[in-house]
Amino acid sequence: MPRSGESTARPCLTPTDLAGRVAGLAGGERLAVIGLTRDGIGEALAAAEIGRGALLVAAEDPRSSTALVDRLLDDLAELALARWPDWPEGSAPAVSGPWLKAAATLAASGRPPRFRRVARALECAQLLRVVEPDSVILVAEVDPVSPARAAPVIEALEWCAGHGASCILALPAAPPDLPPYDRILYGACTIGRASRPAAERFISARSRAHPASEAERRVEAALAADPELAGLFTGNEIVRVAGHGQQPRVDLVCRAHRIVVEIDGPEHQASPKFAQDRHRDYELLVAGYLVLRLTNDQVTADLQRAIEKIRAVVRLRRPLSSASLPSAGDTTR
Missing domain, CATH: 3.40.960.10 (VSR Endonuclease)
Incomplete structure (x- = not known):
């Protein structure tokens, strides 16, 4: 891995190329994208119709990574409720059936399947599977100027990737190769656009x-x-x-x-x-x-x-x- 301060040639992709690369991300993989906002990546994915679900993560007020994860789990629970009863059969790997049964009971009564006393890791793994069997793509915007605002978002997305989500970290501009950005810049790509007549x-x-x-x-x-x-x-x-x-x-x-x-x-x-x-x-x-x-x-x-x-x-x-x-x-x- 390049050391901090070293210049690294990053692949330059068009938005269409990016959509193809994102479509191939496996659960647990992450990708930093320089040159597009969160919404810009969302538009590229929607235009390409990649065949996978993606959630634009709400990270406008990144007070802490824990708060961001809680908000994300709330959003996933809302999406799971909207998909009820069309949930996939079975449960996520290493997650027992009781959660799915309890979640289905809540959804059947019109309530989001969110359990505050259940471990976040278990909830995340199960909700990801309920919302998108092929692994939800999470797209979050990282502030490229303020390390203090960027750190909670990076930590939250790293946590989500560790529990099975495919994660995209959108950086509207190139950040310095310093903490906390150095944790996500390895393997990053930049976005370019073909010149028009x-x-x-x-x-x-x-x-x-x-x-x-x-x-x-x-x-x-x-x-x-x-x-x-x-x-x-x-x-x-x-x-x-x-x-x-x-x-x-x-x-x-x-x-x-x-x-x-x-x-x-x-x-x-x-x-x-x-x-x-x-x-x-x-x-x-x-x-x-x-x-x-x-x-x-x-x-x-x-x-x-x-x-x-x-x-x-x-x-x-x-x-x-x-x-x-x-x-x-x-x-x-």
């Missing part, structure tokens, strides 16, 4: 519609108010196409699904605009963009129908389960 990191102005186009502004506002389409399109932007000529500026673009929506006034129906538009559609198509053209009159006459056409194109480019979304003509969302 600049277009995904750019936050555009609230409205980019052409100021002279009432139809564009109406469509933009309707898209922003639609639960499914909000945030997908930005307006009045340049789209890069092949060649060295002038790059087209389009009315609305969804870069994530490579869709362009053009809203044409009457001037687009005659030469030379009509021919220019056809060539621009070709350039956008070759660049991978699907172009939908609507007219000002269509938007003015039936705005919702125009939005449904856009929705249908989005679903064409981003197939989704028909069970999770209404049909393209359904406006009841």
